[in-house]
Amino acid sequence: MTVLTNRTHAPFRYDIVGSFLRPAALKKARFDFAENKITFEQLTEIENICIRDLVKKEIAAGLHSVTDGEFRRSYWHLDFMWGFNGIEHTVLDHGYIFQGEETRADSARVIGKIRFTNHPFLTHFRFLKQLAGDTVLCRQTIPGPAQFFSELVRGENEKYLNTVYPDRKEACQDLIRAYHDFILALYDEGCRNLQLDDCTWGMLCDIKYWKNQSGGETNVQSLQELYLRLTNASIADLPKDLIINTHVCRGNYHSTWATSGGYGPVGKILFGKENVTGYYLEFDDNRSGDFTPLQDVSDNKIVVLGLITSKKPKLENKAAIISRIKEASQFIPLDRLCLSPQCGFSSTEEGNILTEEEQWQKIALVKEIANEVWN
Template sequence: MDKSYSLAPDFSWFIFSPDETALYTLQTTDGGENWTQGLVEGHMGRLRYRKASYYTPDSGILVTSVNKTSEAAAIQEFLRDTQKLVYQSASKTFVEHYDEIMAGTFHGEIINEECDEKWRNEIMCQTAAYHYEIVGSFLRPEELKQAREQFEAGQITAEELKAIEDEAIRTLVAKQKAVGLKTISDGEFRRSYWHLDFFWGFKGIEHNVMDQGYLFHGEETRADSARLNGRIQYNPNHPVFEEYVFLTTIADGLPIRQSIPAPAQLLAELVRGSNEDRVNEVYPDREVLYQDIAKAYRETILALYELGCRDIKLDDCTWGMLVDKNFWETMTNGVYDTQQLQKLYLRLNNDAIADLPEDLHVTTHVCRGNYHSTWATSGGYEPIADTLLGNQDVAAFFLEFDDDRSGDFEPLRFVPAEKQVVLGLVTSKDGKLEGKDTLISRIKEASQYVPLERLSLSPQCGFASTEEGNILTEEEQWAKVSLVIDVANEVWGQKA
């Protein structure tokens, strides 16, 4: 080990694997005579949420490229001989520059002047945590919409449709990389709806068409739905698995976020209108239904984990419906007690994600409806904040705050200290760009309730929760994404 710089008695290097999937420590307690290695985080996509916990005032930082290994001796040998030892911060430097380091704007002293310049620049970008996110769905290109119409009309085969979907997703992923996103999705390009297609993939659930769609503000949705045709079971051939595997082949090592509708959302669909008749037939004991939903979800999530998925987002409109008393009473004819529903939805969601692997990052997104630039409900988070924000077992909450329908930030006081909040301040419903100063001011306002380091910025929802998409152009869509990144970089001092 090169000891041309001073070490504190207790000192740690932090080492990134070359594919950005793992973070290791190399630690000494005797001033560098002996070293031990440990795995800090097996999934780099989660670092932005827990960045501060990796550093102490007596630690150092090393950002380098190292082969994955469980042998501390191999890492020592690598560090002794490598030409890619780039940045270091000894304990004194760390204390002096603590604020810069925690903000991601300080990268230490260059101790190898001959290191390749391009490689150094790439590493500098990797060291900065980021505070910008995307909810998931993107506008479908016209050629994909046309292909779906042709498939429904029997003019092309399923294989031909899939080939067109594959190419559209390749193009989308390239655009996500180019704009600077650090977590990617397939844009939900293979789905007609953000939720129903996933439901149809379970055993025991079928596609049906109801007499009426959901009533949004000034518009009615298509009337497709999901109802029971047997007990709900995990399906090893669920389409989501093939979809995820395809995305891994084109992600180039970037973290993938897999969005799925929440278990509570499935229950809400199954008891919607006449669908509930099937529930009563198949599940005379509702307790068995709740157990089957949680079991099918949990097995599906674990199967995704086995395929390499480490980031799951549960999209959930049920909470957005509960905040609007008038909407809920209209939809249910006043049958349901919303307080009891809150407890039930919380239980369903938490049961489905209980005892999952520690390195599986689970978040949730709360929405008030997003269909063709219209919305379904209005109301602030206060009526559900204690239950949802205080008790749902997720690492982060994606919350829409793009207009007055979402209320103020005060309910964020219920968010536990270890959890993150992604502020959906940029609307995805139209193409008009928000003012940077306004967004920055609102982020600062939210930081009165959740510290700035635990906040991030995103659009309020996806750009196309259904294949119709919202009413804006693709150029306006990407301008919105760029705005989110630019504002986040300005607020948190990051490199995109």
């Protein structure tokens, strides 16, 4: 009989990725603020009210780790980037291209040396920590350093990067230092669970995508090595009680997706060499491939199987999900597996196409299945 260990830190047996659907009151407040109908202070107070309500619901749902739902952000990644010295908010000619949709065209570009001095996310986390107290673990989600770097070389942004940083190595060093300094400041605020959201690996899984983007000439191997170095250097020499996990998917916008492909092309480097505790992985449909690449997960790292989709309201068949967990356990021991939705419910403020009630039903299903499999 397999003896299962008790999970005392994230990832937990039943878990979430981070973002939640924005309540109607919050969406209205953000629109009113953009139209100069309310002040920033009024917007903040409405955000505070919505986050208080969310945390109560997360705790009531039995979650061991809570987030603020990313309620103070427009995007899962760009708002974080805009918080650093040397980075400015810009708008490109096109947004990100998803299956059948194009996002808003906001982006981030370099206008000076990249530095951390202060960051609004520290204030955001402080509020969350005060709400949760010692009842549950507070998780901070941020885009990974590879995701940040890929934004800085996206389209016309690259010429701005090259102007400020003729030596690309210096840009990488400054980005690594900025991340490291931010993470230490976040730790001082009481954060012990950091999640690096990183779609770059999901993009590299899609061979067709890269051929279309580069004419087949991009050296995907060198990109993997760069992404690995950015991540590992950013999280090196940090306090031992800070648990750092990563989330990898292939795009999550308004219930659509950007790329396809199994984890095979990136498994040996991502799973074998990235120095994180666990991986939250997208596995909710056949676009993500099979579980074979999980055999490359090194040491005692944890894998959170994202088998429940956050993109569609229909609840999954419990028996089918349990069967898939057992299938995954052929490649990595059941004791090192957990369960969650494949991504957040609202990676951008638009949100996926389901209701808040359906969102919580998904989380309840994750918990129900996990309790049956691991208890």
